[in-house]
Amino acid sequence: MKRWVLLLAVLIVASLVLAACPQPTPEKVIETVVVTKEVEKVVTKEVEKVVTKEIEKVITKEVVKTVEVTPAKGKCAPESFDQLGEKGVIKIGVPVPLSAPGSVTGGQAMQIAANIAVNHINEKGGIMGKYPVDVVFYDTSGLPERGRAGAEYLITQECVNAIAGEYHSAAGVQEKEVAHQYGVLAVFAETWNDKITAAQYPEVFRIAPASSMVAQADAKFFSDLGVKWVAIVAENTDYGVPASEATKERLGKLGIESEIYLAEQGTQDFSALVSRIVQDVQQREGKKGVLVLITGETSYNFEEQAVEGGLAPAEDLIFVANQVAANHTEFWSNVPDGNYMAFRRVGVVPALTKDNPVAQRFIEDYKKATKDPDRFPESYAFEQYDALMLVAAAIEKAQSLKTEDLIAAMESWDSRENGFQGAQGIYYFLYGTKKPVPKDEPAWMWHQWPDPAILFLQYWQEGQPVDNACVIWPENYRTCGTDYIVPGTEPPVKP
Amino acid sequence: MWPLPDVLLHAMHFHMWLDALFKFQITGTYIVRLILEGLLIGVIYALMALGLTLIFSVLNIVSFAHGEFYMIGGYVVYAILHHYKGFPGLLAIVVAALVTFVIGAVFERLFLQPMAKGQVERPSEYAILITFGLSFFLQFVMLGIMGPFPKKAPRFWSFPKIDLGFIRTTKTTLFLGNIPLSGGRIFAAIIALLALAAVLWFMYRTWTGWALQAVSQDRNAAAVVGINPLNMNTLAFGMGAMLAGLAGAVLVTVFSWVPWVGVPASAKSFVIIVLGGMGSIPGSLVGGLILGVVESLGTGLFPDPARAQAYRDVFGLVIFALVLWLKPTGLFGRKL
Numbered sequence: 001m002k003r004w005v006l007l008l009a010v011l012i013v014a015s016l017v018l019a020a021c022p023q024p025t026p027e028k029v030i031e032t033v034v035v036t037k038e039v040e041k042v043v044t045k046e047v048e049k050v051v052t053k054e055i056e057k058v059i060t061k062e063v064v065k066t067v068e069v070t071p072a073k074g075k076c077a078p079e080s081f082d083q084l085g086e087k088g089v090i091k092i093g094v095p096v097p098l099s100a101p102g103s104v105t106g107g108q109a110m111q112i113a114a115n116i117a118v119n120h121i122n123e124k125g126g127i128m129g130k131y132p133v134d135v136v137f138y139d140t141s142g143l144p145e146r147g148r149a150g151a152e153y154l155i156t157q158e159c160v161n162a163i164a165g166e167y168h169s170a171a172g173v174q175e176k177e178v179a180h181q182y183g184v185l186a187v188f189a190e191t192w193n194d195k196i197t198a199a200q201y202p203e204v205f206r207i208a209p210a211s212s213m214v215a216q217a218d219a220k221f222f223s224d225l226g227v228k229w230v231a232i233v234a235e236n237t238d239y240g241v242p243a244s245e246a247t248k249e250r251l252g253k254l255g256i257e258s259e260i261y262l263a264e265q266g267t268q269d270f271s272a273l274v275s276r277i278v279q280d281v282q283q284r285e286g287k288k289g290v291l292v293l294i295t296g297e298t299s300y301n302f303e304e305q306a307v308e309g310g311l312a313p314a315e316d317l318i319f320v321a322n323q324v325a326a327n328h329t330e331f332w333s334n335v336p337d338g339n340y341m342a343f344r345r346v347g348v349v350p351a352l353t354k355d356n357p358v359a360q361r362f363i364e365d366y367k368k369a370t371k372d373p374d375r376f377p378e379s380y381a382f383e384q385y386d387a388l389m390l391v392a393a394a395i396e397k398a399q400s401l402k403t404e405d406l407i408a409a410m411e412s413w414d415s416r417e418n419g420f421q422g423a424q425g426i427y428y429f430l431y432g433t434k435k436p437v438p439k440d441e442p443a444w445m446w447h448q449w450p451d452p453a454i455l456f457l458q459y460w461q462e463g464q465p466v467d468n469a470c471v472i473w474p475e476n477y478r479t480c481g482t483d484y485i486v487p488g489t490e491p492p493v494k495p
Numbered sequence: 496m497w498p499l500p501d502v503l504l505h506a507m508h509f510h511m512w513l514d515a516l517f518k519f520q521i522t523g524t525y526i527v528r529l530i531l532e533g534l535l536i537g538v539i540y541a542l543m544a545l546g547l548t549l550i551f552s553v554l555n556i557v558s559f560a561h562g563e564f565y566m567i568g569g570y571v572v573y574a575i576l577h578h579y580k581g582f583p584g585l586l587a588i589v590v591a592a593l594v595t596f597v598i599g600a601v602f603e604r605l606f607l608q609p610m611a612k613g614q615v616e617r618p619s620e621y622a623i624l625i626t627f628g629l630s631f632f633l634q635f636v637m638l639g640i641m642g643p644f645p646k647k648a649p650r651f652w653s654f655p656k657i658d659l660g661f662i663r664t665t666k667t668t669l670f671l672g673n674i675p676l677s678g679g680r681i682f683a684a685i686i687a688l689l690a691l692a693a694v695l696w697f698m699y700r701t702w703t704g705w706a707l708q709a710v711s712q713d714r715n716a717a718a719v720v721g722i723n724p725l726n727m728n729t730l731a732f733g734m735g736a737m738l739a740g741l742a743g744a745v746l747v748t749v750f751s752w753v754p755w756v757g758v759p760a761s762a763k764s765f766v767i768i769v770l771g772g773m774g775s776i777p778g779s780l781v782g783g784l785i786l787g788v789v790e791s792l793g794t795g796l797f798p799d800p801a802r803a804q805a806y807r808d809v810f811g812l813v814i815f816a817l818v819l820w821l822k823p824t825g826l827f828g829r830k831l
Binding site for chain 1: 520521522525528529532533535536643644645646647649650666667668675677678679680749750751753755756758759760790791792793794795800801802803804805807808
């Protein structure tokens with residue numbers, strides 16, 4: 001009985017507190033608030049000046065300090081070709097998610113791409129024609145702790161000379177620390193978190209876009225379509241949280257309101273969240289948007305349940321599915337009602353690969369390896385292939401296995417004209433140890449490939465292959481003569 | 496469309512602070528929608544939990560492989576409908592139920608019966624380890640057979656186009672006024688309700704059901720009156736596995752299916768059976784519904800939209816902790 005009374009008392013107190021919270025602000029306070037805001041602005045500007053100066057000092061020190069690679073004890077990779085042993089095999093570590101809660105879809109695709117890269121390198125006898133490459137996979141499950149353990153294992157137990165891979169930022173953020181700690185070259189394939197390169201470690205390179213680059217593209221896409229409000233549905237991870245915040249910030253700068261809804265990776269039932277978003281959408285005016293920043297199979301669950309719950313693409317509701325929608329076979333089997341969903345594709349589309357023999361060869365082998373003649377490689381497959389090819393090319397260029405030499409070789413690709421031709425495009429890195437990131441550029445531009453293509457595509461027929469989906473943004477890549485195919489209609493030009 | 500809840504909300508002056516707390520207007524229709532969605536998924540939770548309850552009450556063990564039977568049930572339906580186009584969905588569900596029953600019964604005979612016969616030195620630890628082992632084994636076997644990529648069975652049927660004003664349908668959705676309800680979930684809930692009714696009838700109206708109840712109450716007394724407790728163990732484990740398999744079989748058209756899909760489902764079953772009272776059949780039914788509704792309302796009404804879905808499991812666990820605190824035996828548990 002006492003417990004019930006206590007519980008009742010707690011509930012009453014909680015209700016009173018909640019009821020008291022939303023009291024309207026008294027009118028008199030408004031003037032004070034305005035004055036306070038002015039004072040805040042002045043103070044903020046002053047603080048910003050001081051902080052900027054301090055950050056500049058730290059960054060300058062950091063750049064000078066980190067140019068020298070001082071490996072921690074435990075690294076066992078051979079530092080010269082003489083130390084490679086009889087077979088002369090060079091080992092490269094490939095951390096990828098191959099089990100839940102990571103995106104197994106992404107991990108498997110990257111594994112296939114990595115194996116194709118190894119075949120392409122080794123069929124000519126290996127690096128420099130005599131040193132074959134062996135990749136060691138490590139299943140990180142997309143988890144930070146497994147990412148750290150994996151990098152540690154690959155470097156100290158498998159004695160890899162470089163790391164090339166990873167899909168999830170959560171794992172990648174940790175792996176970069178280990179790579180830096182041991183002084184091992186790491187080329188990140190599909191990790192978008194700004195922190196990966198913003199830490200400005202000399203060993204760390206990235207060929208995927210940074211979250212901020214993608215956020216900028218997302219915001220511009222919605223802005224160009226005249227969207228007034230966006231629901232950002234993101235996974236509660238090191239990728240989803242910063243990506244959603246960066247998108248919200250950029251949308252705000254373009255005058256678009258937005259709301260972030262986080263969900264755990266692996267969530268199955270989204271019905272209540274969908275109801276909540278529908279409720280939100282119904283009370284907004286003008287065009288609305290939904291942006292899915294959840295990866296893997298979890299995104300399929302949300303997208304199908306969204307349609308069933310009344311959040312289907314419409315003339316005034318632009319629905320941007322997660323990029324895994326580009327895997328059309330899987331997408332249509334899991335989201336059968338996802339017609340007219342748009343999706344972001346980072347990386348090339350078929351039309352952009354026609355003149356690139358490296359891409360053509362990879363695409364052909366990828367289709368054979370997946371036994372799916374309709375499967376165009378996903379962006380993460382392209383990135384994994386290119387990450388390994390880059391490492392191999394860097395070793396070949398450096399004629400050395402020392403990390404310092406490999407970094408120098410990677411940094412020597414410093415312009416588009418002077419870059420490395422990969423399957424996705426020409427790789428180059430504007431800023432690094434020899435050329436620090438200027439003050440007016442974001443810190444994540446360090447060892448960052450600046451040119452990843454960020455396109456928006458849209459399906460307009462049920463079961464449509466990705467090759468036939470329309471590129472709707474940016475304008476210069478448009479393939480169907482429209483910026484949005486209104487549900488129920490067909491595009492003016494068919495690809 | 497749902498005037499009564501709206502009037503109630505107004506009368507209680509809830510609108511004032513609800514609208515201020517949330518960034519959107521809370522309406523009665525919205526709350527009704529959340530409750531209906533919670534009930535639909537809650538029925539499936541109840542079906543899963545009933546299986547676990549049956550196993551616990553008769554064998555006195557907790558099966559950590561319960562979620563894997565749920566996973567297998569879904570995969571069986573997917574495989575049948577994927578390979579045999581036009582195969583009746585209901586029949587596929589029956590096949591999934593039979594397959595999971597057989598796997599459960601065979602496993603019990605081979606690995607759990609030595610424990611019941613007293614041939615195992617530390618039975619409690621043995622039960623935990625052996626069911627954990629089964630869980631991993633089934634996950635990796637299915638990973639090998641089905642692969643890691645998400646699968647989804649085609650929906651069992653699509654709604655015909657109906658427009659009766661208050662009731663409308665699209666291919667996938669039934670609209671009650673402004674409330675959309677997924678066709679797949681409605682179908683799953685109906686099958687789950689039928690299965691629950693069948694199990695209750697079996698338990699309370701048949702001799703075998705009484706025998707199962709007798710064994711759960713007192714194994715020795717049951718044996719004295721001619722009931723073979725070992726056979727009842729096999730039947731209970733098989734039925735428990737079958738109920739989990741049924742839950743999976745009806746949900747494989749609703750959710751994307753991967754080999755580890757059973758892990759969260761299994762965790763929810765544990766919460767429900769403790770919430771409802773270990774070994775209590777009505778407890779697992781009510782517990783399932785409560786969990787479904789609490790999760791739905793919690794997600795829909797939590798003030799911070801960014802955290803609402805991420806805290807979904809927490810809402811259920813708060814109720815779970817409260818019930819354990821106020822009534823440690825669970826809602827319908829036997830008094831200690």
